[in-house]
Amino acid sequence: xxxxxxxxxxxxxxxxxxxxxxxxxxxxxxxxxxxxxxxxxxxxxxxxxxxxxxxxxxxxxxxxxxxxxxxxxxxxxxxxxxxxxxxxxxxxxxxxxxxxxxxxxxxxxxxxxxxxxxxxxxxxxxxxxxxxxxxxxxxxxxxxxxxxxxxxxxxxxxxxxxxxxxxxxxxxxxxxxxxxxxxxxxxxxxxxxxxxxxxxxxxxxxxxxxxxxxxxxxxxxxxxxxxxxxxxxxxxxxxxxxxxxxxxxxxxxxxxxxxxxxxxxxxxxxxxxxxxxxxxxxxxxxxxxxxxxxxxxxxxxxxxxxxxxxxxx
Amino acid sequence: xxxxxxxxxxxxxxxxxxxxxxxxxxxxxxxxxxxxxxxxxxxxxxxxxxxxxxxxxxxxxxxxxxxxxxxxxxxxxxxxxxxxxxxxxxxxxxxxxxxxxxxxxxxxxxxxxxxxxxxxxxxxxxxxxxxxxxxxxxxxxxxxxxxxxxxxxxxxxxxxxxxxxxxxxxxxxxxxxxxxxxxxxxxxxxxxxxxxxxxxxxxxxxxxxxxxxxxxxxxxxxxxxxxxxxxxxxxxxxxxxxxxxxxxxxxxxxxxxxxxxxxxxxxxxxxxxxxxxxxxxxxxxxxxxxxxxxxxxxxxxxxxxxxxxxxxx
Numbered sequence: 001x002x003x004x005x006x007x008x009x010x011x012x013x014x015x016x017x018x019x020x021x022x023x024x025x026x027x028x029x030x031x032x033x034x035x036x037x038x039x040x041x042x043x044x045x046x047x048x049x050x051x052x053x054x055x056x057x058x059x060x061x062x063x064x065x066x067x068x069x070x071x072x073x074x075x076x077x078x079x080x081x082x083x084x085x086x087x088x089x090x091x092x093x094x095x096x097x098x099x100x101x102x103x104x105x106x107x108x109x110x111x112x113x114x115x116x117x118x119x120x121x122x123x124x125x126x127x128x129x130x131x132x133x134x135x136x137x138x139x140x141x142x143x144x145x146x147x148x149x150x151x152x153x154x155x156x157x158x159x160x161x162x163x164x165x166x167x168x169x170x171x172x173x174x175x176x177x178x179x180x181x182x183x184x185x186x187x188x189x190x191x192x193x194x195x196x197x198x199x200x201x202x203x204x205x206x207x208x209x210x211x212x213x214x215x216x217x218x219x220x221x222x223x224x225x226x227x228x229x230x231x232x233x234x235x236x237x238x239x240x241x242x243x244x245x246x247x248x249x250x251x252x253x254x255x256x257x258x259x260x261x262x263x264x265x266x267x268x269x270x271x272x273x274x275x276x277x278x279x280x281x282x283x284x285x286x287x288x289x290x291x292x293x294x295x296x297x298x299x300x301x302x303x304x305x306x307x308x309x310x311x312x313x
Numbered sequence: 314x315x316x317x318x319x320x321x322x323x324x325x326x327x328x329x330x331x332x333x334x335x336x337x338x339x340x341x342x343x344x345x346x347x348x349x350x351x352x353x354x355x356x357x358x359x360x361x362x363x364x365x366x367x368x369x370x371x372x373x374x375x376x377x378x379x380x381x382x383x384x385x386x387x388x389x390x391x392x393x394x395x396x397x398x399x400x401x402x403x404x405x406x407x408x409x410x411x412x413x414x415x416x417x418x419x420x421x422x423x424x425x426x427x428x429x430x431x432x433x434x435x436x437x438x439x440x441x442x443x444x445x446x447x448x449x450x451x452x453x454x455x456x457x458x459x460x461x462x463x464x465x466x467x468x469x470x471x472x473x474x475x476x477x478x479x480x481x482x483x484x485x486x487x488x489x490x491x492x493x494x495x496x497x498x499x500x501x502x503x504x505x506x507x508x509x510x511x512x513x514x515x516x517x518x519x520x521x522x523x524x525x526x527x528x529x530x531x532x533x534x535x536x537x538x539x540x541x542x543x544x545x546x547x548x549x550x551x552x553x554x555x556x557x558x559x560x561x562x563x564x565x566x567x568x569x570x571x572x573x574x575x576x577x578x579x580x581x582x583x584x585x586x587x588x589x590x591x592x593x594x595x596x597x598x599x600x601x602x603x604x605x606x607x608x609x610x611x612x613x614x615x616x617x618x619x620x621x622x623x624x625x626x
Contacts, residue, residue: 023534026460026534027388027389028353028391029353029354030456031352031353035346036346039352040341040343040433041341041342041434044399044430047436047437047438048403050436072340076340076341086444100376122360123363124440125439127438131358131433131444140345140346144337146338146339147339202326205339205340206340208458220338221338291458
C-alpha cells in the first residue's frame with residue numbers, strides 16, 4: 001500500500017472533475033484568475049488528541065477539518081471554491097478508517113460546494129494530523145476584515161455561544177447530550193450568514209478561540225475597544241439548561257464565552273446596518289468604543305478575564 | 314506561551330508587509346486576481362522521522378519545507394509568490410528550536426522571493442509535522458503539466474540524480490559527505506530552470522519520488538510510454554564516486570534512479586526543443602513512445618523495476 005493508492009482510490013473522486021485539480025495527477029493545481037474577484041485563503045490544522053478525540057469517528061474528523069476552515073471563509077463573506085488537503089495517517093488508521101475519513105470529507109465537500117484541488121498524503125509515527133487550505137471567492141476588495149470596526153459600531157454574534165466547550169464535555173462523557181456532542185464533532189459553518197456579513201458588517205471573525213478572544217482579535221486589528229455584555233450572549237437551549245444547573249452562574253457564563261470551537265461569527269456593524277444582521281440571526285451583545293481590549297460585563301458588573309480565556313491550539 | 318506569541322514573534326515578520334497577509338492578523342489572506350496569469354498551487358508535508366531526521370537542525374527543516382514545495386513550482390514553470398504554513402510543534406521543540414525553524418524558513422522565503430500569507434500554529438503530542446501551501450504565478454494556460462508528453466519527445470532530466478538517496482545515507486552516518494548531507498537536508502529547488510521549462514517542455518515533474526517513479530507519473534498522465542537509459546542519467550561527482558565503489562553497479566544505479574528526494578526536474582520536449590533544454594543543463598536520457606509505463610535499460614539490457622522503486626511518504 002502506498003500514498004498513491006490512497007490518492008487514487010480515496011481522494012481523486014473528490015476533485016469532482018474540476019479542471020483546476022488536473023485529476024490530482026499533477027504536481028500542482030492550476031487556478032485561473034477571476035477578474036473582479038479576490039481569492040480568500042485560509043489554512044487550519046487538526047491534531048488527534050488536541051483538536052479532536054481519538055474516539056471521534058474518522059468521518060466526523062473529515063467533516064470537522066472542512067468545517068473549521070469554511071467557518072473562516074463564512075466570516076470573511078467568501079463563497080467556497082476549492083481546497084488542498086495534507087493528511088498524515090498513523091499506522092493505526094487502517095484502510096477502513098482512512099476510507100471513512102475520505103467519505104466524511106467528500107460528503108461535506110459536496111454539501112458545501114467545493115472540490116479537492118490537490119495536497120499530500122503521508123504516513124506518520126504520531127497522531128493523525130491534517131491541514132486544509134480552503135479557497136473562496138469574494139468580489140474584489142469586499143472581504144470583511146477583522147480591522148474594520150469603528151467606535152460606535154454595534155458588536156454582534158451568531159448563536160449559540162458555548163456549544164463548542166460544552167460539546168467537548170459531552171465528548172468526554174461529562175454531559176449527556178447528542179446535540180452538544182454533534183456541535184463539537186461536526187460544527188456547522190455559518191455560510192448561511194456570509195452574504196449578509198459581506199453586505200453589512202464592518203469587521204468579522206469566526207469564533208474558534210472563544211467569543212472574548214475572537215472579539216479581542218477584532219479590537220486589536222481595528223485599534224478600538226469593545227464592550228461586551230454577557231447577559232446578551234445568545235445560548236442554545238441546551239447551553240441555557242446547562243447554565244441553569246451551575247452553582248456559580250457567573251463563572252459558568254464566563255466559561256461559555258471564553259470556550260473555543262463554537263464556529264459562530266462575531267462581527268461589528270455601524271448602527272444603521274445592525275438591523276439587517278439581526279434580522280439574519282445575529283444578536284447585539286455590545287458596542288465598539290475608543291480604547292483597546294474587550295471589557296466584559298455581567299449583570300451590570302465589570303469582570304476581569306485573563307487574556308481572552310482558553311486559547312486553543 | 315500560546316500560538317499567538319509564536320505567530321506574532323516568529324511568523325508575522327515573514328509576511329514582509331505583503332498586503333495579502335493582512336499582517337497575519339486576520340482569519341484569511343486576500344489574494345487579488347491577476348488577469349492574464351494562473352495561480353499555481355502545491356502543498357507538501359514533512360513529518361519528523363519520515364521526511365527528515367530528528368537530528369536535523371530545525372533551521373534546515375524550515376528550509377526543506379520551503380524547498381520541496383518550490384521544486385514543484387519550478388517543475389511547472391511558475392514563479393514563487395506566497396505561501397501558507399501549518400506547523401505542529403512537539404513540546405520537545407523549545408522556544409530556541411521554534412525560533413531556529415522560523416529563521417531557516419525566513420531566510421529561504423527572502424532568498425526565493427515569496428512571503429508568508431497565513432496559516433496555523435499548533436502543538437502536538439507527536440512528532441514535528443508541517444505542511445506548506447506554496448503559490449506561484451504563470452502566464453495563463455502556460456503551466457507545464459505532466460500530461461503533455463507525446464511519442465517521439467525526448468526524455469530529459471536535470472542532475473544529479475541519486476543525491477537525495479545518498480544524502481539520506483550521509484544523514485544516517487553511512488557515507489561521509491557534507492555535500493550529500495546538504496542535498497538531503499536542504500535540496501536546491503531548480504527555480505533556475507523554470508523559465509526554460511515553461512518555454513520548451515511538453516511535460517514536466519519534479520523528482521521527489523525517484524526518477525523512475527516520477528517519469529512514470531508523466532507516462533501515466535500523458536498516456537504514453539517512456540524509454541529510459543540509465544547509462545545516460547547525470548550523476549554528481551560524489552554519486553559517481555560512490556557508484557564506482559559498489560560491487561553491484563547495476564543494482565546501485567537502479568537504487569539511485571529509484572531513490573527519492575532529488576528535487577531535480579524530469580521533463581519531455583519535442584526533438585526541436587530539446588537543444589534549448591540541454592543548453593540550460595538538462596541531459597537527454599530517453600524517449601517517449603507509444604505504450605505505457607517506463608522501460609528502463611542499463612548497458613543495453615532491459616531491466617525490470619517493480620513499480621517505480623522506493624515510494625516515499
